[in-house]
Amino acid sequence: TQLLEQSPQFLSIQEGENLTVYCNSSSVFSSLQWYRQEPGEGPVLLVTVVTGGEVKKLKRLTFQFGDARKDSSLHITAAQPGDTGLYLCAGASDAGNMLTFGGGTRLMVKP
Amino acid sequence: DARVTQTPRHKVTEMGQEVTMRCQPILGHNTVFWYRQTMMQGLELLAYFRNRAPLDDSGMPKDRFSAEMPDATLATLKIQPSEPRDSAVYFCASGRGTGSSYEQYFGPGTRLTVT
Numbered sequence: 001t002q003l004l005e006q007s008p009q010f011l012s013i014q015e016g017e018n019l020t021v022y023c024n025s026s027s028v029f030s031s032l033q034w035y036r037q038e039p040g041e042g043p044v045l046l047v048t049v050v051t052g053g054e055v056k057k058l059k060r061l062t063f064q065f066g067d068a069r070k071d072s073s074l075h076i077t078a079a080q081p082g083d084t085g086l087y088l089c090a091g092a093s094d095a096g097n098m099l100t101f102g103g104g105t106r107l108m109v110k111p
Numbered sequence: 112d113a114r115v116t117q118t119p120r121h122k123v124t125e126m127g128q129e130v131t132m133r134c135q136p137i138l139g140h141n142t143v144f145w146y147r148q149t150m151m152q153g154l155e156l157l158a159y160f161r162n163r164a165p166l167d168d169s170g171m172p173k174d175r176f177s178a179e180m181p182d183a184t185l186a187t188l189k190i191q192p193s194e195p196r197d198s199a200v201y202f203c204a205s206g207r208g209t210g211s212s213y214e215q216y217f218g219p220g221t222r223l224t225v226t
Contacts, residue, residue, distance in 0.1 A: 042202050104154075
């Protein structure tokens with residue numbers, strides 16, 4: 001069974017601060033995705049990383065896939081209240097289309 | 112802007128009643144997933160369809176839950192009889208099911224409360 005552990009589980013910061021969320025596993029994934037979920041809505045895909053060591057940027061968000069494709073990180077620069085939400089990482093295996101989701105990081109950015 | 116739609120958005124029912132949740136996947140997507148989300152357990156996969164055929168429902172309590180795709184535009188998740196522990200948000204997601212960078216697109220969810 002593939003497991004993804006996210007840390008921290010909860011994070012409360014002030015507007016303008018930087019933060020990093022981690023997603024770790026002992027298993028290798030063919031790709032890894034990051035989603036953001038806002039209250040009352042479904043998760044929304046932010047990015048997919050496929051290659052070991054890959055770095056993708058989405059405005060103030062930087063996503064990195066570990067060299068061994070077992071872990072990933074999400075770094076937010078100068079966080080804003082609009083970044084508040086639940087961040088989920090999800091790994092895809094070579095075996096099929098199912099995703100393994102991490103437990104999520106609940107981020108609150110205070111103005 | 113293509114989206115996954117789910118109905119109803121909210122459902123309150125009494126224990127023992129039947130509950131049916133519906134999902135319309137994005138046109139052209141051939142894979143459909145049902146998830147359940149709670150604060151304690153997070154996002155759990157209940158069932159997975161590809162080209163309308165059920166491929167994995169190991170996460171679903173078989174005695175009371177059933178999932179079907181009567182056609183390519185409709186997926187259903189049924190609970191009969193419902194129990195208070197079924198209270199959760201149920202999400203449907205769809206995807207194209209190709210390549211290693213597989214992605215899923217989620218609906219807004221059905222919030223179920225069983226009293």
